[in-house]
Amino acid sequence: MDAQALSLNNSIEKQNPNVLKMLSERGKNIFFPKLGILSQAAQAKGKNINATIGEAVEDDGTSMHLPEFDALINLPCNSIFPYAPSFGKPELRDTWKSVIYKKNPSLKDIVISKPIATNGLTHGISILGYLFADESDTIVLSDLYWENYNLIFENAYNAKVETFELFEKGGFNTSAFSKKLSSIKQEKVLILLNFPNNPSGYTPLKSEIDGIVSEIEKLAKAGKKVVVFIDDAYFGLVYEDNVYTESIFVKLANLSENVLAVKLDGPTKEDYVWGFRVGFITFGIKNGTPELYEALENKTGGAIRGNISNISQLSQSLLQTVYTHPNYENSKLQKFQILKSRYNILKQSFSNTKYAEYFEPLPFNSGYFMCVKLNKGLDAEQVRLQLLNQYSTGVIVLGSVIRLAFSAVPQAKIPTLMENLYNACKDLDKS
Ligand SMILES: Cc1ncc(COP(=O)(O)O)c(C=O)c1O
Incomplete structure (x- = not known):
């Protein structure tokens, strides 16, 4: 093992030995190289002649670039063309961290x-x-x-995905979650929680959240080493008052020295920038020290450097500029209101009792999507094809349920979407 990886592992073990047990073999081996090219380039920064970096520089010291870009992007040259650090642009990382605290006030200190x-x-x-x-x-x-998730965990890393039933009696199925967790025999338990959930559009209610946390706490108390990946891709898109609006990260980041909470979030869905390709990983654990976090950040930065080197400088600069714009909050609220009104119309349309003959909604209260389950033995794939071929309507089939992305349908077309779904089911009803 490289001495730099060893030194990070020693630091992690000293701060919290449980965390070292949570890492994979790859995780134990990885490190962000502080020696070699990167440190030599850092030492040469600001010198009269700097012949270290793998970028081309104009005679005046600015980034070499093609002038055709100048009219397209209204940002300083150094916010567009150079490589960004493997950890991300420092100012954007600071902004995002303060935004996590702002959006999750219970994180406090x-x-x-x-x-x-x-x-x-x-x-x-x-x-x-x-x-x-x-x-x-x-x-x-x-x-x-x-x-x-299958492609990532199973195909790429050969780990195994096991599922529990999400719903029971119209809400989160805590007993199924508990049962699944207690069936894991290994000392290390990896859990992935995604709220608002894709595909169901469900976020646990305020009344449900502590039950979920307490199941995780039970594992920790039994000595398991638990890593909870919290996929907050649709964070903030909650449309009902009884829903828990902060990230469950808040409840897990200070729960136990046996529970590492890892928050995955980013502007993709929240700020409507799907093609920008920016996200964030943030760690939280009870009694997490700056040294522990620094070691985990170094391992993460090393894994990123070894995979894709670094993230788009341009995307990060655009986001940082917009996040500090005085109209940002207001513009974001307006887009939220559009999604919320689509959600409201869709939800109201289920008050039309005729739909229940053929389909019923699974619980939904947030996000971009909702799912319906079909009645009368209707086949979801056949309904999808009927919608495509006879009603010019596209939906997604996932096993036996149909997912409707209300985020992508204008409010005025939502009643037609529902009618089309009803009629497609009726066409196929053989009873
Ligand atoms: C639950 C969930 N997580 C993550 C992502 C991917 O986000 P990104 O586009 O930032 O990679 C998606 C995209 O559909 C998603 O639905």
Whole structure:
């Protein structure tokens, strides 16, 4: 093992030996290289002649670039063309950290790591697979989940995904969650929680959240080493008052020295910048010290450097500029209101009792999506094809449920979407 990795591992072990046990073999081996090219380039910064960096520089010291870009982007040259650090642009990392506290006031003064920038949340999840998932590990997910988790945890890292039933009697199925957790035999338990959930559009209610946390606490008390990946991709898009609006990260980041909470979030869905490819990884654990977080950040930065080197400078600069714009909050609220009104119309439309003959909503209160389950033995894939071919309407089938992305449908078309779904089901009803 490289001496730099060893030194990070020693630091982690000294601060909290449980965390070292949570890392995968890859995670134990990785480090962000402080020696070599990066440190030599850092030492040469500001010198009269700097022949270290792998970028091209104009005679006046600015980034070499093609002038055609100048009319397209209204940002300083050094916010566009140079590489960004593997950890992300420092000012954006600071902004995002303060935003996490602002959006999650119950965090109060709990100490968390500095967010590390990733190439969107997908890349963040993959980096967590790299750092924490070995072949023998199991990742616990709800049975309604974003299918890309399989590609990441199973195909890339050969870990195993196991699911629990998300719903019981119209709400979060705490007993199924508990049962699944207690069936994991390994000392290390990896859990992934995604609220608002893709595909169901469900976020636990205020009345449910402590029950979920207490199941995780039970594991910790039994001596398990628990890593909870918290996929907050749709954070903030909550449309009902009885829903828990902060991230469950708040409840887990200071729960136990046996529970490492890892928050995955970013502007992709919250700020409507899907193509920018920026996300963040943030760690929180009870009694987490700056030294522990620094070691984890270094391992994360090293994994990123070894995978994609660093994230788009331009995307990060655009975000930082918009986050400090005086109209940002207001513009964001306006977009939220559009999604909320689509949600409201969709929700109201279920008061039309005729729909229940063919389909019923699964619980939903947040996010971009909702799901319906079909009645009368209707086949979801056949309904999807009927919608496509006869009603010019596209939906997603996931097993036996149909997912409707109300985020992508204008409010005026939502009643037609519902009617089309009803009619497609009626066409196929053989009873
Ligand atoms: C639950 C969930 N997590 C993560 C992502 C991916 O986010 P990103 O585009 O930032 O990689 C998605 C995208 O659909 C998602 O639904």
